[in-house]
Amino acid sequence: MYSTHPLRLDYEAVTAPAPRDPDPSGRRAYGAAAHDFAAGSCCICCPGGGTQQCGTRQDARRATVPLLNLTPVATNFNGVVGIDHYGPANKVVVSVNYFAGTPHNFDLINGDGSHSQFSNISGFTDEVKIATVRDSHAGFVAGELFTGNGHDGQIVRISPDGVVVQNPWVTLPSGSGLLRGSLYVDRTGVFGGDLIVVTTVGRVWRITSAGTATFLADVGVHLEGLITVPNEARYGPWAGKILAGAEEQTRIYTIDPQGNSAWYNLDIEPEDIDLITPNENFFAVSYDEHQVLGATADQFTGMIGDMLIAEEGNDPTHGYLWRVYWDGTQFQRTLLGPRKHWEHVTFSSAGIPPLPPVPTSTPTNTPTNTPTNTPTSTPVCVPSSHWCTETSANVPSAAGSLNGVAVYDRNERWAVGSVGSPTAGPQQSLVEHSTGQGWAVQTGVPNVSALNGVAKVARPAFTYLTPLPGLTPTPDLWAIGDSGIIHYRNGSWTQDPTGLGGRGITTLDSQDMYAVGAQIQHGNGNGWSGSTPVPGGGVLNGVAMIGTKYTPIPQAGEVLSTPTIFVKKDDWAVGYRTGSDNPSPLIVHQVRATAVPGIWTVVAVPTPGDATSAVLNSVDYYDRNNVWAVGTYHFVDTPQNEGDNTLIEHWDGTAWSIIPSPNPGGAYNSLQSVWYSQEGDIWAAGYYSNVS
Amino acid sequence: MQTLLLRWNERSWDVIPSPQVGESSELHSIASESGSRDVVDTNAAVGRTRASAAGSWATLTEHITAPSYPGNTISYYETSLIPNDYYNQGCAAARRKQAGIVVLDFGQPTNWSATSIPQFGTRLVGSQLHAYISNGTSTDIRHLVDQFAKGYDAAYTGANPTKCTLVAGPRQGIEVVIATSNDTSGNNNALTSDHAVAWAAMIDGVRADTFGIQGILAQAGIDAEPNYDLGYTSTANWVNSYSQNGHTLCYNFGSTDGYPNLAQGEPTPVVPNPYGYSAWRVDQLYDIATGIMGQRPLPQIYRPKMARDWYRVQSWSQTRPGPSYAMTFAGIMSECRSSGCQPPADFRQEQAWQVFWLEFNADPNTQQAAPNSTDIQCSNGGGVGCAPNSDITP
Numbered sequence A: 001m002y003s004t005h006p007l008r009l010d011y012e013a014v015t016a017p018a019p020r021d022p023d024p025s026g027r028r029a030y031g032a033a034a035h036d037f038a039a040g041s042c043c044i045c046c047p048g049g050g051t052q053q054c055g056t057r058q059d060a061r062r063a064t065v066p067l068l069n070l071t072p073v074a075t076n077f078n079g080v081v082g083i084d085h086y087g088p089a090n091k092v093v094v095s096v097n098y099f100a101g102t103p104h105n106f107d108l109i110n111g112d113g114s115h116s117q118f119s120n121i122s123g124f125t126d127e128v129k130i131a132t133v134r135d136s137h138a139g140f141v142a143g144e145l146f147t148g149n150g151h152d153g154q155i156v157r158i159s160p161d162g163v164v165v166q167n168p169w170v171t172l173p174s175g176s177g178l179l180r181g182s183l184y185v186d187r188t189g190v191f192g193g194d195l196i197v198v199t200t201v202g203r204v205w206r207i208t209s210a211g212t213a214t215f216l217a218d219v220g221v222h223l224e225g226l227i228t229v230p231n232e233a234r235y236g237p238w239a240g241k242i243l244a245g246a247e248e249q250t251r252i253y254t255i256d257p258q259g260n261s262a263w264y265n266l267d268i269e270p271e272d273i274d275l276i277t278p279n280e281n282f283f284a285v286s287y288d289e290h291q292v293l294g295a296t297a298d299q300f301t302g303m304i305g306d307m308l309i310a311e312e313g314n315d316p317t318h319g320y321l322w323r324v325y326w327d328g329t330q331f332q333r334t335l336l337g338p339r340k341h342w343e344h345v346t347f348s349s350a351g352i353p354p355l356p357p358v359p360t361s362t363p364t365n366t367p368t369n370t371p372t373n374t375p376t377s378t379p380v381c382v383p384s385s386h387w388c389t390e391t392s393a394n395v396p397s398a399a400g401s402l403n404g405v406a407v408y409d410r411n412e413r414w415a416v417g418s419v420g421s422p423t424a425g426p427q428q429s430l431v432e433h434s435t436g437q438g439w440a441v442q443t444g445v446p447n448v449s450a451l452n453g454v455a456k457v458a459r460p461a462f463t464y465l466t467p468l469p470g471l472t473p474t475p476d477l478w479a480i481g482d483s484g485i486i487h488y489r490n491g492s493w494t495q496d497p498t499g500l501g502g503r504g505i506t507t508l509d510s511q512d513m514y515a516v517g518a519q520i521q522h523g524n525g526n527g528w529s530g531s532t533p534v535p536g537g538g539v540l541n542g543v544a545m546i547g548t549k550y551t552p553i554p555q556a557g558e559v560l561s562t563p564t565i566f567v568k569k570d571d572w573a574v575g576y577r578t579g580s581d582n583p584s585p586l587i588v589h590q591v592r593a594t595a596v597p598g599i600w601t602v603v604a605v606p607t608p609g610d611a612t613s614a615v616l617n618s619v620d621y622y623d624r625n626n627v628w629a630v631g632t633y634h635f636v637d638t639p640q641n642e643g644d645n646t647l648i649e650h651w652d653g654t655a656w657s658i659i660p661s662p663n664p665g666g667a668y669n670s671l672q673s674v675w676y677s678q679e680g681d682i683w684a685a686g687y688y689s690n691v692s
Numbered sequence B: 001m002q003t004l005l006l007r008w009n010e011r012s013w014d015v016i017p018s019p020q021v022g023e024s025s026e027l028h029s030i031a032s033e034s035g036s037r038d039v040v041d042t043n044a045a046v047g048r049t050r051a052s053a054a055g056s057w058a059t060l061t062e063h064i065t066a067p068s069y070p071g072n073t074i075s076y077y078e079t080s081l082i083p084n085d086y087y088n089q090g091c092a093a094a095r096r097k098q099a100g101i102v103v104l105d106f107g108q109p110t111n112w113s114a115t116s117i118p119q120f121g122t123r124l125v126g127s128q129l130h131a132y133i134s135n136g137t138s139t140d141i142r143h144l145v146d147q148f149a150k151g152y153d154a155a156y157t158g159a160n161p162t163k164c165t166l167v168a169g170p171r172q173g174i175e176v177v178i179a180t181s182n183d184t185s186g187n188n189n190a191l192t193s194d195h196a197v198a199w200a201a202m203i204d205g206v207r208a209d210t211f212g213i214q215g216i217l218a219q220a221g222i223d224a225e226p227n228y229d230l231g232y233t234s235t236a237n238w239v240n241s242y243s244q245n246g247h248t249l250c251y252n253f254g255s256t257d258g259y260p261n262l263a264q265g266e267p268t269p270v271v272p273n274p275y276g277y278s279a280w281r282v283d284q285l286y287d288i289a290t291g292i293m294g295q296r297p298l299p300q301i302y303r304p305k306m307a308r309d310w311y312r313v314q315s316w317s318q319t320r321p322g323p324s325y326a327m328t329f330a331g332i333m334s335e336c337r338s339s340g341c342q343p344p345a346d347f348r349q350e351q352a353w354q355v356f357w358l359e360f361n362a363d364p365n366t367q368q369a370a371p372n373s374t375d376i377q378c379s380n381g382g383g384v385g386c387a388p389n390s391d392i393t394p
Helices: A056-063 A233-238 B085-097 B142-157 B194-210 B235-244 B282-290 B305-321 B349-361
Strands: A071-076 A083-086 A091-095 A106-110 A115-117 A128-134 A147-148 A154-158 A166-170 A183-185 A196-200 A203-208 A213-218 A226-228 A242-246 A251-255 A260-264 A270-275 A283-284 A291-295 A307-310 A322-324 A329-335 A344-346 A387-389 A400-409 A412-419 A426-433 A437-443 A449-454 A465-467 A477-479 A484-489 A492-496 A504-509 A512-516 A519-523 A539-546 A559-562 A570-577 A584-591 A601-603 A611-621 A626-638 A641-651 A654-659 A668-676 A684-691 B002-008 B013-015 B022-029 B046-049 B056-065 B073-077 B100-105 B108-111 B120-123 B130-132 B174-181 B214-225 B248-250 B259-261 B275-281 B295-297 B329-332 B372-378
Touching: A071 B100, A083 A128, A083 A519, A091 A128, A091 A344, A147 A183, A183 A226, A196 A226, A196 A242, A196 B130, A203 B329, A213 A484, A213 A684, A226 A270, A233 A322, A242 A270, A251 B372, A291 B130, A307 A329, A307 A344, A322 A584, A344 A484, A387 B194, A400 A426, A412 A449, A412 B046, A412 B056, A426 A449, A426 A477, A426 B046, A426 B056, A449 A584, A477 A504, A477 A512, A477 B275, A492 A539, A504 A539, A539 A584, A539 A626, A570 A626, A584 A626, A584 A641, A611 A641, A626 A684, A654 B174, A668 B002, A684 B046, B002 B046, B073 B085, B085 B100, B085 B142, B100 B142, B100 B214, B100 B329, B100 B372, B108 B174, B120 B194, B130 B142, B142 B194, B142 B214, B174 B194, B235 B282, B259 B282, B259 B305, B275 B282, B282 B305, B329 B349, B349 B372
Parallel strands: A083 A344, A400 A449, A400 B022, A400 B056, A449 A504, A539 A611, A584 A611, A611 A668, A641 A668, A668 B022, B002 B022, B073 B100, B073 B372, B100 B174, B174 B214, B214 B248, B248 B295, B259 B275, B329 B372
Antiparallel strands: A071 A291, A083 A091, A091 A106, A106 A115, A128 A147, A147 A154, A154 A166, A183 A196, A196 A203, A203 A213, A226 A242, A242 A251, A251 A260, A270 A307, A283 A291, A283 A344, A307 A322, A322 A329, A387 B056, A400 A412, A400 B046, A412 A426, A426 A437, A449 A477, A465 A559, A477 A484, A484 A492, A504 A512, A512 A519, A539 A570, A570 A584, A570 A611, A584 A601, A611 A626, A626 A641, A626 A668, A641 A654, A668 A684, A684 B002, A684 B022, B002 B013, B022 B046, B046 B056, B108 B120, B120 B130
16 A cells, blocks of 8 residues: 555655654654665675675665555554464454553454453563464463563563463573563474573573573674574575564674574664464554554465564664565565554464454465455444444345435434335335434335435534534434435424425425426425426436525524525536436536526536446535536446446536546446535545456 | 445545445445534445345445544643642643643743843733743743643652642653744744744753653644744744754644645646635645654644645655655644634544544555644633633633
8 A cells, every 4th residue: 555655665865854753752863864875885695794795775675566555453552562463362462551561561452453451460661572372382381471571681471361470480680681672482493492582782592481591692782573483494594593683783683592693784673573474464563653554464475484574763764664585695675564663563363354364274365455244233344444334224024225314413313215125016215313322214204115315404504503502403304215205304204295206305494405306396395396307308316505605594402603694506416318328427507596496507517538328426515616426437448348437527616527536346336425514524425346 | 346435635536445244235325414523423324235145135324433532631821920830730730640742832932132132932822921931030931841840740759748639650651842833923023043942942951950750751842833924934944943953852733724735846636625725835834744853743633624634734745756754643732622612613622633533544644643632721711812711611
């Protein structure tokens, strides 16, 4: 998703402005860029700082491999730092509430992206890193956690259920440094499956399950990021060794089982190091954004077994996710993720929407888009947009569909539609009501066949009508069906005998409204006045009345706060022309100064060049110069390439023009409704399909 | 079929991820409450869904759910020069267990000197009192902020139980943002580089004074609003000077005062914004909020459009030619308690943060944690303009 903004990743030529300081405690003197990454500059890949060329930094930064599609899976953390897979629940565990560790230290990320406290541990200070045991072995129990507590050399052991806490479990000799370095449970066997730790002063230890610590090395610099590398030839000189990062030096240290160390400079500032594991989703802590991002397992195809290194981004040239591998001659790296303040990362089989869980037994390719679930009463939410399903209501044993919605406030929402299938006989009217406690089917609704639209008696301008404290205006709604118009007032629905069936309906106030379909009808509160043919010949699906200047009529529970006399202006209706096999878009318009209907005229509307037919379904406005209409058009570019695309048109006060719109479906895209709030928020809704 | 939601971002249409249920799902209509501040979770989209291709259609309803609100601190338009008032503010912040950013806004930058030797200070909001940055008295800004810190500290140490009763539990960290504005109106205004130098020295002094008070960290702030300084240059001079001379972050809690204007050379959008333009270009708004080193945005949000205006700045910064730096919003400032949350349009505190969060996080390119939320009120309990004896109850 970041590949559309490649310039964000290009910091090499930084001169001004200066970068942000990620540390609120003070300002760091970044000044000019600390490195010169001009083409031809060296990327050191040899132990101890040799001079072997491995391509330029510039080239690597501009690598053309696709970046990971990283999606927030859990948000709104406070001070999230450490992360690891938590096997007992197939979840992800994180450390939170940096720096003080209060009110608690650990959260589990749940399957819906929410997170909740794990264990009652609190007060572990500094950066709390986590190592979990994946599989029981050599006295370690699957699901156990190891961490530091913010005290010199102290390691904590936590039972899989988070209840039993050995604090400290092991205390390394004085001066060993904090465990904010990193901890890792060896999975290669090279180090006997021991717990490996590296510290803030650069010391490396291995600890058995019995708590016996063995000193391995002291490299004299803050180490952070830790992994043990399988003893396989594909890893070149790193095979069978510990990797630990030294971000201050842009170095990666290796430590072998005998404690011998060497370093490599890939111009990466390691914050964390992981092996890319098969069939596991990727999760990364984005500290500044207070969230955990995820990428699906399938995105790592072709990288399994390689190293993934995250940078914290202490200067403007770092802060990325890198893939690092040995090509048989030297180490190579490719850019995987955008610049952020990354903390620790992990791979896990956990699924957190939109990332599906990954079966541990069989490989799978999983979609990366929004969650797909079977219908359920449990809300399905998209974490990024916070759109969720609600528990909807249906008539038992009958098909149901909703075609229109009107909202007074969160506790007064109405939806209309149909019961039954058009292929199984006449459809019945369906009205649902939500008072904030879920939707309920309304009974006693007159049947005018399928209801196609609903309009509340408008609150036209936000400065004019103010609900009185504690009072909610009595709902006053009109709905139009295939065979008539119904009205809700004083707690019940009645059919208006003067109304004809149609497709769309809107109101300006309780005495001025329009209904459209195969004809145009005007309502004045006392009935619907006859039938006006659609100019140009066609069917109208949607109608909007621009009452920007008029006198609103207060309802019960409202007060007119701005008693100004206004003048009515424009009305628009949209649909399609009939008369040929291929419908074309139709827009009609009238201007009037009173509530008396005017004369509707056809307004020219452009169609896409490759359209063979087009339909407009809905219209809404902000003011006289900002009216939007949405719909669908069919195109045939070649006999092998045809389909339906969204169609969005905009009126600027002078003419209608086509505004480019997304078409996520490969075969079919349609917009059914547009909504323009008084605050200028414009939404459109519809559906798409990749199946032709 | 899959549901499709689009939203106009003032320049183009974005796909907004929406839940998919069953084998197929469609949206047929969308609406929200119109003409209200309650915009966060009143949206509704309806349609139909079915579990399998052979199954029956069932109704489908979707809506936005408000993200979880982190809570807010209380900031102040300072109207007083009485040290004890600040002590009480600090004590109250601790007693409320507030964590995050607390802005102490001392108002318009001024030079009170009648001679060539400047005496920089501010004109307090509402009361119009003359405050001095640092003149060695107990009522200069430096010492007033010191009193805030002492009040905060006393709450946790119990050092002065008659004035501030002891608070149990660990300290919650507060960034005390010592702020002025870019108001260039009236006499004695001094939105100048030299004023910024003096401001930086004063904040260094506060940091020295409060060194050792755990949980207090002094930062700078400026209420930078285009309508205060239509020409922009004076604001840029002040901010650049603070950047060069200060040693702390500087939070910009201003507004855009309209839709950010086009950057030089930027093409006119296909649909011009109908709501009125800011006096400042988008690049200028970006620089004052992020582009100048040390600046960090904490924008005022009390209408939906204000969040969208900042979204425009953020999204522009990501597509501009040349290097740019991601805007990391420290959070937002609401003005509920100083404006009285006037209905129907002004947000309540949580609505301000929720609307901002939704505005930025629906777009994967602009996602923000916005961890802080602070609501600014007049320290004298006044309403709009901090006029005393207002009917707004603090």
